[in-house]
Amino acid sequence: MSKMKEIGVAVLGFGTVGAGVVETLQKNGALLGERLGLRLALRGVADLDVKTDRGVAVDPALLTTDGAALIARPDVDVVVELIGGTGAAKAFILQALKLGKPVVTANKKLLAEHGEEIHRVAEEHKTEILFEASVGGGIPIIKALREGLCANRIQSLYGILNGTCNYILTRMEEEKLPFDEVLKAAQAAGYAEAEPSLDVDGHDTAHKAAVLASLAYGCNVPLNKVSVAGIRGMAAADIAYAAEMGYRIKLLAIIQGGADGVEVGVQPTLVKHSHQLAAVSGVFNAVLVKGDVVGTTLYYGRGAGRAAAASAVVADLADAALNLRAGGRRRDLSAVHAKTPVAFRDPGEIVARHYLRFSMKDQPGTLARAATVLGAHRIGIDSVMQKEAAKGAAYVPVIFVTGPAQEREMAAALAEIAAMDGVVDRPAVAYRIEDFE
């Protein structure tokens, strides 16, 4: 019997996901061997801390603090980068690619900020970078875009891509709790970082949106072309009013492409209760992709965590190993970064319906004055809900659901209303409504 070919694997970063990858290789390595016809052999795990127990038994001889030396070993064929960040991770990835070794990473921040350079170095050295775990954890969304949907022009992509935000929004709605209280509880339960801004201010979702948009439209997506708004400080009242009107608020990445360019944005968005994305609760992620041939497809699963991310990383390892055995890449990833620059839509031109909450002076005529300004900016009103004033309160919540309007017109109208005498006591809360049409 011929000896099964071995592909030597180096893992950089022995944190949560690194330990999950080692564990998955131990648990399902033999099964993978049967499926692939080759063996993924762990050659070493590099981390600055090789003392901490990671909850997985590993031969101490495999542990090293010298990542560069591990990458350079001749018996290492594929490098897995799970350090995170843009410092050492980037240096190690470039080192491996320059040696012609494929790299598997979960590092969306690095891809979003330095993807163009990393893809170019991979191209120059005729190797590849695989990044399934960077978006949607265990959901094979990168493979779906790159392979399963490659016959399609992608028309739009909507993603719930941050488990922390989705968990916070779910609990705020279900338990009618304020943002700060739920964030604290999420931190205590380990669902949110002690420094939560990457998640709650929308940046993690923006990194993931940039990665997905670059695949969907074959272009580099500079982060300054991604408009970003997070969920920090969202009022429980808006979640409750939206629910009364038949909507749930989700932090959505919205990516759309058309003749006038590509739109990439992240913002709290109202979604009809009956829509599939509204049913995605807690830490789960989902991505809805519309292709011009296939129509609508939906992907759902755990967006983070040790096992989900390890599942995606090991799938990439399998692809890298198969490509190495075949003697080349099966896909030309230069398509990820097309030679022709793509135009990005001016956010001001985007047309959407909106949820608006005004804190309006409880006095005859104020509602009409606000509505007149909206009308002057060609913003129609689909529905209005006014709450009775609390006893003695001078201002009352008035909620408008508008018809489709240009963002630029909406911003101008809201600024005008905020500046009027005796109409509102603060700027309106405004969220986009997505109809998925």
Ligand code: HSE
């Ligand atoms: N912090 C991310 C989230 C997981 O909450 O979904 C890592 O991508």
